[in-house]
Amino acid sequence: MPALTVCAVPPSMPSTLISPPKHVNHIFIRFIILPAMRIRFVTSNQWKFNEISEACRRKGIEVEWVRMKYEEIQADDTEEIARTSCERVSAQLGSGFFLEDTGLYVGGALGGFPGPYSSYVSKTIGNAGLLKLLEGKERGGAYFLTVIAYFDGTVVRTFRGGILEGTIADAPRGSNGFGFDPVFIPSGHSRTLAEMSTSEKNMISHRSSALSRFLEYLAGRGGNGKAVHGQ
Ligand code: ITT
Numbered sequence: 442m443p444a445l446t447v448c449a450v451p452p453s454m455p456s457t458l459i460s461p462p463k464h465v466n467h468i469f470i471r472f473i474i475l476p477a478m479r480i481r482f483v484t485s486n487q488w489k490f491n492e493i494s495e496a497c498r499r500k501g502i503e504v505e506w507v508r509m510k511y512e513e514i515q516a517d518d519t520e521e522i523a524r525t526s527c528e529r530v531s532a533q534l535g536s537g538f539f540l541e542d543t544g545l546y547v548g549g550a551l552g553g554f555p556g557p558y559s560s561y562v563s564k565t566i567g568n569a570g571l572l573k574l575l576e577g578k579e580r581g582g583a584y585f586l587t588v589i590a591y592f593d594g595t596v597v598r599t600f601r602g603g604i605l606e607g608t609i610a611d612a613p614r615g616s617n618g619f620g621f622d623p624v625f626i627p628s629g630h631s632r633t634l635a636e637m638s639t640s641e642k643n644m645i646s647h648r649s650s651a652l653s654r655f656l657e658y659l660a661g662r663g664g665n666g667k668a669v670h671g672q
Pocket residue numbers: 483484485486489509510511541542543544545559560561563564585618619620621622634648
């Protein structure tokens with residue numbers, strides 16, 4: 442049973458639920474009777490939710506999907522986009538939720554494009570347009586970066602995932618996943634992300650690594666929560 446379950450519940454709760462016999466270890470009681478941690482994830486993107494909930498389920502954490510489209514600022518930095526979105530959404534949702542922003546950065550001739558403009562590029566020219574931009578050009582590597590932003594009621598904290606490095610395929614392949622998955626081949630693999638299952642993608646992805654850092658922070662184990670205002 443994951444330790445995370447314990448951290449999700451206010452310390453005052455156990456005694457109101459049960460009075461353990463003296464000979465039973467109180468910590469053990471907490472593990473077996475308390476409800477799993479539940480947290481709200483705000484996104485309009487079904488696939489993001491699927492990935493996040495699959496990764497959380499493995500850790501005994503329940504994710505509630507707040508299906509909502511919010512307006513993103515145009516900025517050069519994924520972290521700034523996530524933080525500003527979180528601040529804005531907090532006016533509507535209060536606290537205890539997280540959201541994330543993800544960018545695909547293509548090297549070589551594209552010099553890091555689309556990066557923070559990934560949403561716009563994906564919606565407008567899509568994978569076909571991205572491949573067209575690369576036709577006959579120098580192809581450098583590419584990477585994904587995810588930043589999670591969490592509002593705890595006092596401050597917005599951001600969690601930057603490890604980057605997922607890879608290359609852009611010559612043509613789209615695979616039918617799983619979403620967005621740029623069909624054209625992204627992670628380093629050390631021959632398949633695109635769209636040729637992997639959700640759990641395979643979660644083993645290596647930018648999103649799951651940002652999520653791990655966030656969950657470590659929530660579990661009170663440290664993590665790299667960065668206060669961006671207040672405190
Ligand atoms: P929300 O902002 O509502 O969460 P979104 O789809 O607009 O959803 P982003 O702005 O973070 O999310 O993502 C920008 C785009 O980048 C997204 O629409 C996808 O096309 C693409 N993208 C993000 N994560 C991806 C991933 O893991 N694999 C492939 N493409 C991804």
